[in-house]
Amino acid sequence: METISSRAVPTVQAEREAAIEAVGLCKSFKTPVVAQGRFSGIRSLFSREYTTKEAVRDIGFTVEKGDFVGYIGPNGAGKSTTIKMLTGILHPSSGSVRLAGIDPHRDRLRCASRLGVVFGQRSQLWWDLPVKDSYDILAHMYGVCDADKAKRLGEFAELLDLDEFWDTPVRKLSLGQRMRADIAAAMLHDPELLFLDEPTIGLDVNAKRNIRGFLKVLNEEFGKTILLTTHDMDDIEQLCRRVMVIGGGRLTYDGTVEGLRREIGLPTEIKVTYRAGYVLPRQGDDLIIAADSSFAMRIVSRTESTLTVEVNRQDVRTMDVLRELGQRGEIEDVEMREPDFEEIIRRVYG
Numbered sequence: 001m002e003t004i005s006s007r008a009v010p011t012v013q014a015e016r017e018a019a020i021e022a023v024g025l026c027k028s029f030k031t032p033v034v035a036q037g038r039f040s041g042i043r044s045l046f047s048r049e050y051t052t053k054e055a056v057r058d059i060g061f062t063v064e065k066g067d068f069v070g071y072i073g074p075n076g077a078g079k080s081t082t083i084k085m086l087t088g089i090l091h092p093s094s095g096s097v098r099l100a101g102i103d104p105h106r107d108r109l110r111c112a113s114r115l116g117v118v119f120g121q122r123s124q125l126w127w128d129l130p131v132k133d134s135y136d137i138l139a140h141m142y143g144v145c146d147a148d149k150a151k152r153l154g155e156f157a158e159l160l161d162l163d164e165f166w167d168t169p170v171r172k173l174s175l176g177q178r179m180r181a182d183i184a185a186a187m188l189h190d191p192e193l194l195f196l197d198e199p200t201i202g203l204d205v206n207a208k209r210n211i212r213g214f215l216k217v218l219n220e221e222f223g224k225t226i227l228l229t230t231h232d233m234d235d236i237e238q239l240c241r242r243v244m245v246i247g248g249g250r251l252t253y254d255g256t257v258e259g260l261r262r263e264i265g266l267p268t269e270i271k272v273t274y275r276a277g278y279v280l281p282r283q284g285d286d287l288i289i290a291a292d293s294s295f296a297m298r299i300v301s302r303t304e305s306t307l308t309v310e311v312n313r314q315d316v317r318t319m320d321v322l323r324e325l326g327q328r329g330e331i332e333d334v335e336m337r338e339p340d341f342e343e344i345i346r347r348v349y350g
């Protein structure tokens with residue numbers, strides 16, 4: 001399915017066992033109405049009035065093993081609520097979840113050994129203990145033997161530079177260090193599925209690069225299935241083959257990043273450099289019409305030797321654009337700039 005719509009997305013039934021399968025997931029939160037006026041606090045205690053917030057509405061999707069999926073949407077769209085339902089933290093109001101064929105709500109223990117979860121805004125490590133002690137406790141809880149623990153922490157330490165804060169209490173870690181420590185903790189029992197809720201929130205460029213590099217290794221070399229929510233579109237572009245967009249609790253897009261670009265239809269910029277100048281329509285004209293009138297391109301800028309045009313690649317093939325521009329002079333070099341992903345997302349979110 002590669003479409004933007006306001007309707008729920010039908011579930012695709014995987015032929016082999018899927019890593020994640022969500023069917024008709026809904027979650028409503030009931031909150032008591034806060035009374036106004038005198039003694040409002042006391043009256044609220046006895047109030048029977050509630051408002052209902054439908055945070056997630058009829059969401060269904062399948063994620064295959066080894067996939068890396070981005071789950072994005074504006075604030076309050078329902079991302080965290082979905083992750084909490086997928087990981088068994090929250091019970092859906094209706095619908096069902098299967099992780100590697102297991103229901104995380106019915107079979108919590110069996111599921112826990114198969115999945116790791118990282119919440120960027122909250123640590124699962126023990127605040128006052130040195131990082132290494134948190135790992136000892138987690139290894140004990142998940143029944144990881146000493147040899148496996150040493151092997152995995154050795155690998156993670158190298159990839160995430162854990163050595164520099166091994167003995168530091170968690171509360172003294174920088175945000176970037178804490179996030180690295182948390183991701184390593186989530187992977188200590190070697191789960192096949194990793195859920196990350198905003199793992200790069202608040203991090204600087206270097207810390208983000210480090211974490212993205214690690215997630216890439218986990219996915220590409222260790223074959224882990226990863227579902228990630230983020231507000232950072234570089235995370236999506238650099239890591240995810242597939243992106244799902246949620247808005248107002250509903251899934252509005254499920255497909256490739258490239259498909260999302262096409263769907264929104266923002267223009268691509270093509271800049272050609274000519275070896276010895278070019279022939280153009282009159283100065284001031286900002287359109288070049290193809291010789292056979294089959295398409296037009298808008299001129300964004302021009303110098304003596306370069307010409308930058310905008311085309312919508314949904315409507316015209318790059319080859320045709322270059323053939324047309326090639327008739328106006330000998331082309332020496334071509335650069336293409338795809339539409340800014342942030343801009344695409346702004347359009348998707350509306």
Ligand SMILES: Nc1ncnc2c1ncn2[C@@H]1O[C@H](COP(=O)(O)OP(=O)(O)OP(=O)(O)O)[C@@H](O)[C@H]1O
Binds near residue numbers: 031054073074080081
């Ligand atoms: N425990 C709760 N009780 C009542 N309402 C809730 C609860 N948890 C979430 N909500 C509401 O459900 C909606 C979806 O929230 P959710 O945290 O899933 O959004 P999100 O997409 O993760 O947002 P953000 O990007 O800001 O983290 C919001 O309107 C939120 O206020």
